[in-house]
Amino acid sequence: MKKWKTLLALGAVGILVMLGGCRMFGDKEETLTKEQQDNVVRWIARGYDVHAVDFISFSKDKSTGMYLLSFRLNSNKNYETTISINEKEEFSQSDGILGLNPINRFRELEKKKTLDKEYKIDISQIEITYLEE
Structure with a gap:
């Protein structure tokens, strides 16, 4: 017994x-690969004049299921924003354009002419601070 x-x-x-x-x-906390973060920089650079992108955080909202990515442009706290995307796989696509909100805050960074979403953009001159992998 x-x-x-x-x-x-x-x-x-x-x-x-x-x-x-x-x-x-x-x-396990989710994150984005360096390549996925580079894709987001390409999306931004097609529509905005940026010289630096600092990724701040990436998470999944458990109540909505949306992925949230926060970043800062040009090392300026006034240019911080968060984007939301339904599927994490969307970050694996290099084609795309990203509109930043609130619109008024980012208006002075907008390019005179937005590039086509398939335009192959060179991001080598943009300083990128990546999320931890």
Whole structure:
């Protein structure tokens, strides 16, 4: 009888340890790859004159399921914003244009002529501070 209680207690402890481990590793914080962040910089650079993009945070809103990406342009706190996207895979596409909100805040950075969303843009001259991978 004592042997069964000991085995049952060890089994319960083992299950708790396994569940705790799954919980600890299951809620891994999501992030974007360097390539995905470069794509976002391309989207921005097609419509705005930027010389620096500092990525601040990336998260998934559990209540809406939307992905939220916050960044700052030209190292200026006045040019901070957050964009939301339905699917993380959208960040894997280099084609695209990003409109920044609030519009009035970013108006002075807008290019006179927005480039086409497929235009191959060179981002090598833009200073990028990436999220941790």
